[in-house]
Amino acid sequence: MDTTPNQHDDPILAKEQAHLSEVYGWLLKIRDNITSDLDSNHAGARQDLIDMSEEVRLNFNSSDETMETLAAIETLNNIIDVYNQYHDSNVDKLRRVTLLLMQPYFAKVTLEMRPGRPARDVYIGTAGITDEHSRPIVVDWRSPVAETYYNQQMGPTSYSVDGRERTVNLTLRRQFDIVRDQLNSYFDTSVAIEDSLLLSALKSHHSEKLKAITATIQREQNEVVRHDDVPVLLVNGIAGSGKTSVLLQRIAYLLYRKRKTLSEDQVWLFTPNAVFERYIDTVLPSMGEANPQTLTWKSFVAEQGAGERDLGRSTSTKTLRHLEDSSRDLVLEPDDLREIRCEGEVLLKVSQVVGAVRKFERFGVGPRFTALVTDELHDRLDRRFTQMAKDEGLQEEMLGLDVDQQVELFGETISPEGDAETVTYTRRLVESRFSGAHDQIERLAWLRLDRVGMRLLSQPALSATEWLYLRLIFTDTGEKTARFVMVDEVQDYTEAQLMVLARYFSRAHFLLLGDENQAISEGTATFPQVAEIFRESHGSVDECRLLTSYRSSPEITALFAGLVKHDERLRLASVQREGVKPTIQAFAERDDYLRALRAAVSEPGAGLTAVIAQSDARVSWLSKQLGEGVCVVDHDSDLPVTGVVLLSLRMAKGLEFDHVIVPDAQAEVYPDTPLARRQLYTALSRAMHRVTVLAQGALTPLLG
Numbered sequence: 001m002d003t004t005p006n007q008h009d010d011p012i013l014a015k016e017q018a019h020l021s022e023v024y025g026w027l028l029k030i031r032d033n034i035t036s037d038l039d040s041n042h043a044g045a046r047q048d049l050i051d052m053s054e055e056v057r058l059n060f061n062s063s064d065e066t067m068e069t070l071a072a073i074e075t076l077n078n079i080i081d082v083y084n085q086y087h088d089s090n091v092d093k094l095r096r097v098t099l100l101l102m103q104p105y106f107a108k109v110t111l112e113m114r115p116g117r118p119a120r121d122v123y124i125g126t127a128g129i130t131d132e133h134s135r136p137i138v139v140d141w142r143s144p145v146a147e148t149y150y151n152q153q154m155g156p157t158s159y160s161v162d163g164r165e166r167t168v169n170l171t172l173r174r175q176f177d178i179v180r181d182q183l184n185s186y187f188d189t190s191v192a193i194e195d196s197l198l199l200s201a202l203k204s205h206h207s208e209k210l211k212a213i214t215a216t217i218q219r220e221q222n223e224v225v226r227h228d229d230v231p232v233l234l235v236n237g238i239a240g241s242g243k244t245s246v247l248l249q250r251i252a253y254l255l256y257r258k259r260k261t262l263s264e265d266q267v268w269l270f271t272p273n274a275v276f277e278r279y280i281d282t283v284l285p286s287m288g289e290a291n292p293q294t295l296t297w298k299s300f301v302a303e304q305g306a307g308e309r310d311l312g313r314s315t316s317t318k319t320l321r322h323l324e325d326s327s328r329d330l331v332l333e334p335d336d337l338r339e340i341r342c343e344g345e346v347l348l349k350v351s352q353v354v355g356a357v358r359k360f361e362r363f364g365v366g367p368r369f370t371a372l373v374t375d376e377l378h379d380r381l382d383r384r385f386t387q388m389a390k391d392e393g394l395q396e397e398m399l400g401l402d403v404d405q406q407v408e409l410f411g412e413t414i415s416p417e418g419d420a421e422t423v424t425y426t427r428r429l430v431e432s433r434f435s436g437a438h439d440q441i442e443r444l445a446w447l448r449l450d451r452v453g454m455r456l457l458s459q460p461a462l463s464a465t466e467w468l469y470l471r472l473i474f475t476d477t478g479e480k481t482a483r484f485v486m487v488d489e490v491q492d493y494t495e496a497q498l499m500v501l502a503r504y505f506s507r508a509h510f511l512l513l514g515d516e517n518q519a520i521s522e523g524t525a526t527f528p529q530v531a532e533i534f535r536e537s538h539g540s541v542d543e544c545r546l547l548t549s550y551r552s553s554p555e556i557t558a559l560f561a562g563l564v565k566h567d568e569r570l571r572l573a574s575v576q577r578e579g580v581k582p583t584i585q586a587f588a589e590r591d592d593y594l595r596a597l598r599a600a601v602s603e604p605g606a607g608l609t610a611v612i613a614q615s616d617a618r619v620s621w622l623s624k625q626l627g628e629g630v631c632v633v634d635h636d637s638d639l640p641v642t643g644v645v646l647l648s649l650r651m652a653k654g655l656e657f658d659h660v661i662v663p664d665a666q667a668e669v670y671p672d673t674p675l676a677r678r679q680l681y682t683a684l685s686r687a688m689h690r691v692t693v694l695a696q697g698a699l700t701p702l703l704g
């Protein structure tokens, strides 16, 4: 690699600066043209936009600066949204220009598209923009040709357009450090694997929020980001290999490539907990994309109406299969059924529900049966509404509505003439008042699922997982609008939970990412089991591996790699940079241990330090020992930028810290068992630059 320093007399730097200034001028012109086109009603917004975008610096150097940058981008997006209803295509262009004005591009590739033809420069940025003749000024990082940058391969390389492979010759791959219209430096890469921007990005300290990795996506990561759209993609990556980052880049990629048909609300993202959800929530907005529907298993279960039950983490696949098998001969009893009641009124009696069920029970329990019964109940409800419209009391009520109520209900004022009109308007009143009853029928409120399930399983209660699965036996599928479902930390799900997700989202494509070595609870699915479940539900499963750690220094990577199987260990790597040797100490005396722990906490070093305890109980104990100087992170907390936090391993999932202190590395907490091994691997691998391991008593044999 030739790293070219910032030199005043460097002709390449001067030429690139001139190009940047020209592009910047174009961008300003495009922005001004669009904004002056926009409705004069928005004059205030226009000026705000110009003022704001001139002030914003795209600066991710420190956590504070990152936060400021992201907040500024969000404010800009809000101003742009003011225009939204009126000028969609202009607004989209404005959004792109505004993003590019912060950093017009981050790389350039020079490509010989055909032998003998002059080479072409392609500048790559977070968004794409063309000039007035539709010629690209900057191409979007997700466009086909940008693949040549991410392939990290000099000479002959290729990219695919609409499924067809195009071979080109890459003669130059140049990366830029640019802030607005200022080119600070550039790096020409001549050796495939080296990436100066990456190395400089990895030197930085922990930031409060995860950042987009658009400019430095590595080759193995790019295979996931740009993977063909397949039913299921399973990514197995070591700690810190960028799984979450790649997942978010993939969402941005899909939203771009399928922008005519895919919207963010058709993408569902499952994350481990609320702290993690907040940690990643600015990545997509900083790329100009909106966040997908983000949820945890717990919030998913609650949304489905199963929240009061045990979450079902110990439910076995055997139980679900038993539910499936025994439901084939199921005969619903009257007590399994429920009346439809709305606004305190019984609208369909149990006997009517029983009648509808008996009419179709010959089909056996399943989606066909459920659809037929549901339709029948909707019909019966409609008939009941017609009957109610003849009720004198309700008719009087309708005639007594004041003008506002009439307008709200009918969209106009009314003066019914004759019985027929009176009945018609009363029916509309009834429909509006009891509209929830149709929803109840759709949600299977007429069926006592718990009672049915308890009978089938001969047990006193159903877990959320069992309840959801039983409902799927009746309906076959759950969510019909979801097109992509992404599950991060998939190793923490049980087979039964995954069976529910696979079936609930049977029409969606899945991206599943995880690390088997980070399964911190007993009884979760192994990767072969995950693959098997989705092969059964979705036909095929493609798999990718990520084997390089970008988070942790080589010393820390070596420490946690020592905990995995020998053959895997040999393949793990860390991107080289300076590191500090881990500190590992065991103390026979409690007082000595506490002294060392307090010393570690009082001199944490730069950035954010986390004391990661193995369980919630240990968090409570440590919190008492360490006092108020150390803040405990729970579900509602945001991570601070610097200082020391105390949290459980469960809460630390997916997060990272400059310095990790493992305060309970004694044999009794981390014995030589596969589970303890994975827990320790997870705790250690949260560290970027420094690790301190302390044991009260004999040190865990895992680090012996």
Ligand SMILES: Nc1ncnc2c1ncn2[C@@H]1O[C@H](COP(=O)(O)OP(=O)(O)OP(=O)(O)O)[C@@H](O)[C@H]1O
Pocket: 198, 201, 202, 211, 213, 216, 217, 218, 221, 237, 238, 239, 240, 241, 242, 243, 244, 245, 246, 515, 518, 550, 551, 653, 654, 655, 656, 685
């Ligand atoms: N290509 C890249 N360029 C720059 N930084 C990267 C790159 N890939 C990953 N990183 C950084 O490495 C760190 C780890 O990334 P991420 O959290 O996505 O990994 P992960 O595989 O999900 O981790 P884990 O499974 O251990 O929670 C983050 O700080 C991320 O920004």
